[in-house]
Amino acid sequence: MPLSEKSKAFIAVGLVSFFWGTTYLGIRIGVKYMPGLQLTAIRQFTAGAMVVGWFLAKGHRMPSPGELWKLAVMGLLLLGVGNGLLSWGEQYIPSGLAAIIAALSPLAIALFSMLLLKGTRLTPRILAGLLLGLAGVIVIFYNRIKSPAGNTFLPGIALCLLAVTGWGWGSVFIARHKLKLDVLYATGWQMLLAGILLFPASYLSGQAVPLQEIAVNGWMAVLYLIFFGSLVGYVAYVYALSKLPPTRVSIYAYINPIVAILLGWQVLDESLSLSMAAGSAVALAGIYLVNSGFKKQIAAKK
Template identity: 45%
Template sequence: MKKSNTNAYIALAMVSFFWGTTYLASSVGVRHMHGLMLAGLRQTAAGIILISYFLLKGYRLPDKIVLSRLFVIGVMMLCLSNGLITWAMQYIPSGLCAIVVATVPIWITIFSYFMVQRTRLSPLLIIGMIIGLLGVAGIFYNYLSSLTNPAFRLGIFLTLIACISWAIGSVLTARWALKVNFLYGAGFQMFFSGIVMLITVSLMGYSISASSMNIELWESLLYLVFIGSIVGYSSYVFALNNLPTSLASVYAYINPIVAVTLGWLILKEQLNWTTALSCLVTLAGVYMVNVSVNKNKRKYEHSN
């Protein structure tokens, strides 16, 4: 096996595990700070570090058009997605949030169909979408009583908006195909989204208090900045550029399992056979959707 492939598999393993742990870190952080504030600080700090690194290496600032598109993608994928997910974890279990987020490929397929018109609605794709959504419905069966709680409903609503925003941002990323280093571009996306979130949460009347900045919050924030954003995203980009897309997407099936397991072990979140089975059903549906989409991509590429 080539060294680059070996490193790519290591990077994929890191993404698969560490991105799953960020749900736990976020759940701990929102105990002490508003979710948008936590996500805003995380993305701003990570963005500054990445941008500074590339500027010191001699990279020039992207032109205005590229920067404007990086701003839009950053707001869609990090502010309206990561930010809302972090906020949602103030109200719903981290494991439940991770499972709902696992349906993102289904949302991407839906928006690709309307925005790009390259996705053929094959039987496998339709069946996969139905199975994935049935799995989510099974998970919610355990939380029927919680749905009467307005805070719980808000958490679910924020998570669904986050999934849709990530999907639209992903479609725009593929559609625009910006000619900028992936990590350099990600740095600007993180920075722009972080500033937007910090301004938004300040307008909502929240601020950083000295009493909230305890050891537990610092551990959560530093973990999210360095492990979640910098190490995690860098590993993901490396794996994506050195492995087939279908293989690199394996992380999406492992992240929810890691998040659910850690939520159960450390945060004492609910986990029973119904939840576990529904989680597997959801991931099976998402897998079928990904298989169908990848087949369609290969056919499209060969026809062109």
């Protein structure tokens, strides 16, 4: 029996939940050999060129100028700001901590949903969730910021929080601006255009090194991120967004940090602490309240 569209969408969410959890480790390894923006530019441009090239070879039409503009905005917000700044941030903080901040993306999605999508409003439950999410981040980073090495953490925290903002805005932008293109083809264009925009940005910001200076381990990390982060993970994410509400897709945010923290601990010897566990639990509780609050609004509309 063929799977329904809804079943395929939930499978896609499962793929995102696992493979994106592993990409934080891949990024952390990759930024040891090249800056985060350059890593993201290479990753997204290559993955996008592969997907777009495949669809063009099959005879798909070029997007119209209006569609290209929307695809560029989606790519810039989700991948240029969201993924690019997160990768840059991992130059300063461990992969598990970056994953915890990235887990706040449902909170950003909730805020932009209220601003940009009709029929969504701030309720006491959603407000409590937003405040809990922010409190969780404070608990996680309070002791680290106070430590002598705290100043090195601040740029990473700021970059990852900006990345979350871009990701939330981009996710809602996709939900609001449906395109008459195959969803995977559109995803390929988002990756390709984001990569094109990130190359000059990486050089202008000093976030680039000569390609010949990148070690083999760096290229291996890039290859992993291209195939499992972009071709599998991001394609699955955009497909799920096209079939399910953004707040339902954001369930991956509960699983990504667990995968990332365990891998960072096992592979890179990243520390686990009581404050990190407590802050993570508080942040995830906030995400749950936000998601459940939006689900009630969606159910009330039906």
